[in-house]
Amino acid sequence: MEFLMKICLLFLCSSISYFVNLFFQKRNQHCYMLGYECFKAADDRKLDTDACVRVVMRNKKLGLDQYRFLLKTIVSSGLGEETYGPRNVVDGREEFPLENDAHAEMDEIMFSTLDSLFEKTGVSPSEIDILVVDVSLFSPAPSLTSRIINRYKMRHNIKSFSLSGMGCSASMLAIDLVQQLFKTYKNQFAIVVSTESIARHWYCGKEKSMMLSNCLFRNGGSSILLTNKRDLKDRCLLKLKCAVRTNIGYDDEAYGCCIQVEDPQGYQGFLLTKNLTKAAAKAFTGNLKLLLPKILPVWELLRYAISTLGKKSTKGQNLSFNLNLKSGVDHFCLHPGGRAVIDGLGKSLGLSEYDLEPTRMALYRFGNTSAGGLWYVLSYMEAKKRLKKGDKIFMVSLGAGFMCNNCVWEVMKDGLDDTRVWEDCIDEYPRKNLVNPFTEKYSWINDEILNFVRLD
Numbered sequence: 001m002e003f004l005m006k007i008c009l010l011f012l013c014s015s016i017s018y019f020v021n022l023f024f025q026k027r028n029q030h031c032y033m034l035g036y037e038c039f040k041a042a043d044d045r046k047l048d049t050d051a052c053v054r055v056v057m058r059n060k061k062l063g064l065d066q067y068r069f070l071l072k073t074i075v076s077s078g079l080g081e082e083t084y085g086p087r088n089v090v091d092g093r094e095e096f097p098l099e100n101d102a103h104a105e106m107d108e109i110m111f112s113t114l115d116s117l118f119e120k121t122g123v124s125p126s127e128i129d130i131l132v133v134d135v136s137l138f139s140p141a142p143s144l145t146s147r148i149i150n151r152y153k154m155r156h157n158i159k160s161f162s163l164s165g166m167g168c169s170a171s172m173l174a175i176d177l178v179q180q181l182f183k184t185y186k187n188q189f190a191i192v193v194s195t196e197s198i199a200r201h202w203y204c205g206k207e208k209s210m211m212l213s214n215c216l217f218r219n220g221g222s223s224i225l226l227t228n229k230r231d232l233k234d235r236c237l238l239k240l241k242c243a244v245r246t247n248i249g250y251d252d253e254a255y256g257c258c259i260q261v262e263d264p265q266g267y268q269g270f271l272l273t274k275n276l277t278k279a280a281a282k283a284f285t286g287n288l289k290l291l292l293p294k295i296l297p298v299w300e301l302l303r304y305a306i307s308t309l310g311k312k313s314t315k316g317q318n319l320s321f322n323l324n325l326k327s328g329v330d331h332f333c334l335h336p337g338g339r340a341v342i343d344g345l346g347k348s349l350g351l352s353e354y355d356l357e358p359t360r361m362a363l364y365r366f367g368n369t370s371a372g373g374l375w376y377v378l379s380y381m382e383a384k385k386r387l388k389k390g391d392k393i394f395m396v397s398l399g400a401g402f403m404c405n406n407c408v409w410e411v412m413k414d415g416l417d418d419t420r421v422w423e424d425c426i427d428e429y430p431r432k433n434l435v436n437p438f439t440e441k442y443s444w445i446n447d448e449i450l451n452f453v454r455l456d
Contacts, residue, residue, distance in 0.1 A: 078339030167399025195221025220369025
């Protein structure tokens, strides 16, 4: 009997010890955001209507059919007159870019956002423990992380990671990587730099499915400072609640719907196929199946389960059907990939125009800035003073692979109103009229009489 009592006591002590350790382990695994900064180029880099026409007219391979396609695409893209292009494209050197063009492009984005981030947060570059840079289309040697380490003379034992080929969802992947590292390393500062190289990847051919990227992608990027130091939580803007990554690269159609290739004439570019929408829906649905139980209250999940009892599932039915996402989420930060992407996500999630406003305005003002795009949307929310303490922000990102990487943040304090890149124009938004000027200036390109005219 005494032996049995000792065994039971030992088991009880072990159980208590396990749960206490688990409690403190979870307690020290938080991921807080101390600050973030977005890139804004100089005004002479703006790709307004006239600048875009100059770029198009320099491509002598295009004919009337391609001109009409470009007009239709640009008009329906959701982009405005003030997005920014790479310096070499603005200067007319897009067909023969130099290695230095890509380096100059990356240096300007990375260093300007990091300089501002270090100044605003008061954190020194020498204090950074983890550095993650995600740029899909430019992977030089030495790496971009080494370039940053050299510029700021960071510590020799910094843990650095360079991510490439991850597309527009790379920023959320990088955030999740930092979160996983925080589980192992305590009291850390981490930097995530998210951007894309466009200077050397402007498509100069005539394939329609590859010309789409020129109409959508623009210069931009962001730097984010994260930490797991609990004594700094009162200074933090947001806390990461959960992150879920989904990759359906096993599906051949999904893998090839968004891919870098060469056209028959040897021009390299990004191919966007008609399967993109289908792949996005599949990846997004798979991600929601894992994410929603983590963010929605139990009573909403039970209500949904009861309401669907006895109903036959319909092929292609959206997972969010009849689910009230706003029972667990206050703000929706969607990838500003294009008007069609925003419309599709908004419809599937049952969002209002108020919910979609930040994403639409970010796309209109800055274009699709790839992995850095979500932070322009977040910055708009903050500049409009939408964020309150305790609010939950649902970030949705989609990218090549095909991947869907989503996360949910919790606002840590009231009074978030930094305007950042929106400082000089936030009072002009939201824009009521998002009609692209191309409609008025170049609608004549669709006149049938031009079918009998040779354009040189």
